[in-house]
Amino acid sequence: xxxxxxxxxxxxxxxxxxxxxxxxxxxxxxxxxxxxxxxxxxxxxxxxxxxxxxxxxxxxxxxxxxxxxxxxxxxxxxxxxxxxxxxxxxxxxxxxxxxxxxxxxxxxxxxxxxxxxxxxxxxxxxxxxxxxxxxxxxxxxxxxxxxxxxxxxxxxxxxxxxxxxxxxxxxxxxxxxxxxxxxxxxxxxxxxxxxxxxxxxxxxxxxxxxxxxxxxxxxxxxxxxxxxxxxxxxxxxxxxxxxxxxxxxxxxxxxxxxxxxxxxxxxxxxxxxxxxxxxxxxxxxxxxxxxxxxxxxxxxxxxxxxxxxxxxxxxxxxxxxxxxxxxxxxxxxxxxxxxxxxxxxxxxxxxxxxxxxxxxxxxxxxxxxxxxxxxxxxxxxxxxxxxxxxxxxxxxxxxxxxxxxxxxxxxxxxxxxxxxxxxxxxxxxxxxxxxxxxxxxxxxxxxxxxxxxxxxxxxxxxxxxxxxxxxxxxxxxxxxxxxxxxxxxxxxxxxxxxxxxxxxxxxxxxxxxxxxxxxxxxxxxxxxxxxx
Amino acid sequence: xxxxxxxxxxxxxxxxxxxxxxxxxxxxxxxxxxxxxxxxxxxxxxxxxxxxxxxxxxxxxxxxxxxxxxxxxxxxxxxxxxxxxxxxxxxxxxxxxxxxxxxxxxxxxxxxxxxxxxxxxxxxxxxxxxxxxxxxxxxxxxxxxxxxxxxxxxxxxxxxxxxxxxxxxxxxxxxxxxxxxxxxxxxxxxxxxxxxxxxxxxxxxxxxxxxxxxxxxxxxxxxxxxxxxxxxxxxxxxxxxxxxxxxxxxxxxxxxxxxxxxxxxxxxxxxxxxxxxxxxxxxxxxxxxxxxxxxxxxxxxxxxxxxxxxxxxxxxxxxxxxxxxxxxxxxxxxxxxxxxxxxxxxxxxxxxxxxxxxxxxxxxxxxxxxxxxxxxxxxxx
Ligand code: HEM
Ligand SMILES: [Cu+2]
Ligand SMILES: [Cu+2]
Numbered sequence: 001x002x003x004x005x006x007x008x009x010x011x012x013x014x015x016x017x018x019x020x021x022x023x024x025x026x027x028x029x030x031x032x033x034x035x036x037x038x039x040x041x042x043x044x045x046x047x048x049x050x051x052x053x054x055x056x057x058x059x060x061x062x063x064x065x066x067x068x069x070x071x072x073x074x075x076x077x078x079x080x081x082x083x084x085x086x087x088x089x090x091x092x093x094x095x096x097x098x099x100x101x102x103x104x105x106x107x108x109x110x111x112x113x114x115x116x117x118x119x120x121x122x123x124x125x126x127x128x129x130x131x132x133x134x135x136x137x138x139x140x141x142x143x144x145x146x147x148x149x150x151x152x153x154x155x156x157x158x159x160x161x162x163x164x165x166x167x168x169x170x171x172x173x174x175x176x177x178x179x180x181x182x183x184x185x186x187x188x189x190x191x192x193x194x195x196x197x198x199x200x201x202x203x204x205x206x207x208x209x210x211x212x213x214x215x216x217x218x219x220x221x222x223x224x225x226x227x228x229x230x231x232x233x234x235x236x237x238x239x240x241x242x243x244x245x246x247x248x249x250x251x252x253x254x255x256x257x258x259x260x261x262x263x264x265x266x267x268x269x270x271x272x273x274x275x276x277x278x279x280x281x282x283x284x285x286x287x288x289x290x291x292x293x294x295x296x297x298x299x300x301x302x303x304x305x306x307x308x309x310x311x312x313x314x315x316x317x318x319x320x321x322x323x324x325x326x327x328x329x330x331x332x333x334x335x336x337x338x339x340x341x342x343x344x345x346x347x348x349x350x351x352x353x354x355x356x357x358x359x360x361x362x363x364x365x366x367x368x369x370x371x372x373x374x375x376x377x378x379x380x381x382x383x384x385x386x387x388x389x390x391x392x393x394x395x396x397x398x399x400x401x402x403x404x405x406x407x408x409x410x411x412x413x414x415x416x417x418x419x420x421x422x423x424x425x426x427x428x429x430x431x432x433x434x435x436x437x438x439x440x441x442x443x444x445x446x447x448x449x450x451x452x453x454x455x456x457x458x459x460x461x462x463x464x465x466x467x468x469x470x471x472x473x474x475x476x477x478x479x480x481x482x483x484x485x486x487x488x489x490x491x492x493x494x495x496x497x498x499x500x501x502x503x504x505x506x507x508x509x510x511x512x513x514x515x516x517x518x519x520x521x522x523x524x525x526x527x528x529x530x531x532x
Numbered sequence: 533x534x535x536x537x538x539x540x541x542x543x544x545x546x547x548x549x550x551x552x553x554x555x556x557x558x559x560x561x562x563x564x565x566x567x568x569x570x571x572x573x574x575x576x577x578x579x580x581x582x583x584x585x586x587x588x589x590x591x592x593x594x595x596x597x598x599x600x601x602x603x604x605x606x607x608x609x610x611x612x613x614x615x616x617x618x619x620x621x622x623x624x625x626x627x628x629x630x631x632x633x634x635x636x637x638x639x640x641x642x643x644x645x646x647x648x649x650x651x652x653x654x655x656x657x658x659x660x661x662x663x664x665x666x667x668x669x670x671x672x673x674x675x676x677x678x679x680x681x682x683x684x685x686x687x688x689x690x691x692x693x694x695x696x697x698x699x700x701x702x703x704x705x706x707x708x709x710x711x712x713x714x715x716x717x718x719x720x721x722x723x724x725x726x727x728x729x730x731x732x733x734x735x736x737x738x739x740x741x742x743x744x745x746x747x748x749x750x751x752x753x754x755x756x757x758x759x760x761x762x763x764x765x766x767x768x769x770x771x772x773x774x775x776x777x778x779x780x781x782x783x784x785x786x787x788x789x790x791x792x793x794x795x796x797x798x799x800x801x802x803x804x805x806x807x808x809x810x811x812x813x814x815x816x817x818x819x820x821x822x823x824x825x826x827x828x829x830x831x832x833x834x835x836x837x838x839x840x841x842x843x844x845x846x847x848x849x850x851x852x853x854x855x856x857x858x859x860x861x862x863x864x865x866x867x868x869x870x871x872x873x874x875x876x877x878x879x880x881x882x883x884x885x886x887x888x889x890x891x892x893x894x895x896x897x898x899x900x901x902x903x904x905x906x907x908x909x910x911x912x913x
Contacts, residue, residue: 330626378583447739
């Protein structure tokens, strides 16, 4: 039985039509769709840049691009992937799912929702237009360290304003999510009954509100250093270049949790569904997520151990970094315990979630290794680091997002996706992602620095393997596009309301696809319906 | 031949060729170590030991956790008739998997703290080397001896790494890991190494010494090393520092104390000879010959071999108003730098500067064709 549908027939199911439906949309589903399509597009743009990088690194010597352009590729690849692909994908999923999961008709602030989306294409136009400017696109790394970043040509203010706009968009999205969850929960939907995806998103939203302004402040200081004669980061004027790194990573470390927490939330929905068993340790999951978020504000300097901090500082950040492994471990153990003695099936969303479980954990292990300060003096700024953060970002986060897409796609479109294609997508992605990133550990340990366009000949073989993995991974993602297009066109078996045998939650009480305004009559939530 | 036999043969052939192929791959991969170096200092050995301990710890945890996951995946599946249990928490388990990791982490933190404290003991060094990062080379000052060495990518690598150079990097020995002037350090000596930079942040890293440290403009970082074995140790800049970040290697020759003392004397003599050169009149041919080399070592990375620069970043020297204008203006600019152009007054001596400017004024389509004498440069300082 569906609450929304009955109600919906009564009044407005007249969706706006034409381009206006999208430009002026205030509907959480349409905006969610736009976020997701935008994210997928940026994923391919950022991916194309990664292909340029891997092509140049396929053999020693400079073959295709000059070193400056190579640096632009690494820099813009990272910015596009982080701010253009992963973050918007997370917000897109939140838009689609949170109102349905808490039993609301829409987001709390629909107009702001529209604006926070439409800022994004604008911000990325600013960023990508720098490729055509005097001095080229940003090439000082996504971390934008001065003084190097200040050597950028005309593109610098465009980079800075793009970052400002992205921050603005994220903060608006975060406020909206918090307002929705705090004010629009259905009767009986207490905080400790919220689905974990909603929980991880509230915590992410608070992280966004706390962290994004710090980044905005930091880049504004870059702007005034370059154009208005300040010397925040210039030692000659009494400033300190390392100060920027502190500011950046005070944003940057919470940022990595902004990226990963929604993915944790997604697999916390999926693993119970396909294990046909309630999530193990719901409360400890919530507390672990909150402690990770809290601790994430006290570990930033582990990204900059080599700048030369006092011993006490190095020790503090080493201990804090090691401490964050504890709540992270709790989450991994809880997911494992959820599968334990379950009755598992392995549809595509479950496969991707298990992929997250294994490969995120692997990235966590290397994170722990890097947290040991004296050893990080060797690892830092090598391919070992590149391996670490790609394990947490790609099979850890992107796989989580993809799992969510497969999980809810039948709900969104009303038809089941093609399971065979989904399985192909999973296996090709999983094999290639490991061929792509695992050897990077070896390269880093053997001494290959990161962010270099050319290398000593001893590194050739493993780089070739990595590049082959990269291209295979890139091509594998086309399968996802194919799957999504098929569903969007309505090709596939009709999906039931519950979609999956083991699925629980309010979103699965609505029809597939759900009505334009999700719940117009609030559903009633009880302990039994919330945690089962 | 039966179908089964055929199948067996085909499988056999496939298996053998896969085996051979993987053997070939690993033979080819053999020249690259797969693990962190043990290095040649006590620091690097301690760091290596810590790396191995933590690697073993995470491997054991990994085997346990992944083992449980795999067990569950294989046995608790619906297709095997598994029926889902309905438990959803266990306080005992949750406490256990919070406390046990804490114990492991504390056990890990103790040796890590000891090593870190050991690495920070920069006192009572027997000599001091100051390392300054420049875009894109290193300057080494032996502070106790007054000796300075400039060290940049060697000529052979530099030529091979140009786009369309037509040179196969595999034919260049130590491709990208060799420099024109390696530095020499004595073994069994506690050496204090100060790192700083002149323009942007760089990082000085020789893996065999066991650490890297940022070189930050306006600040000086304190480090030390004590090399146990003579040998040649190579490293690279490890902090993105612009266009040629990938092309500023480091080479350390560790030698006996006697050899080191001899090398220092040689350096001092060479510095005297160079200073002498600045006091005499040079012929145009002498200047042009020297200028070509100085250009290749110091200018080519930005202004390019054809003198046309890089559009939007580095202006052309070919046809430039300054290069073809008054000698005084050009000397002033090269000595003091401008925007992205570094100040060369501390980097090159009078003779080098005179030679390279003469070379530029006489190259490509430039029309100045005059000469600049070391004395002119000296006067402009
Ligand atoms: C157990 C959890 C984790 C620990 C202990 C950890 C630790 C670290 C450390 C110590 C570094 C700095 C290494 C260096 O540059 O020398 C680092 C880098 C990085 N980590 Fe993690 N990490 C963890 C999880 C994550 C997660 C969840 C993400 C992403 C969602 C992430 C993303 C990154 C990124 C992007 C960098 C590199 C940033 C850059 O230099 O550009 N890490 N991590
Ligand atoms: Cu971090
Ligand atoms: Cu560098």
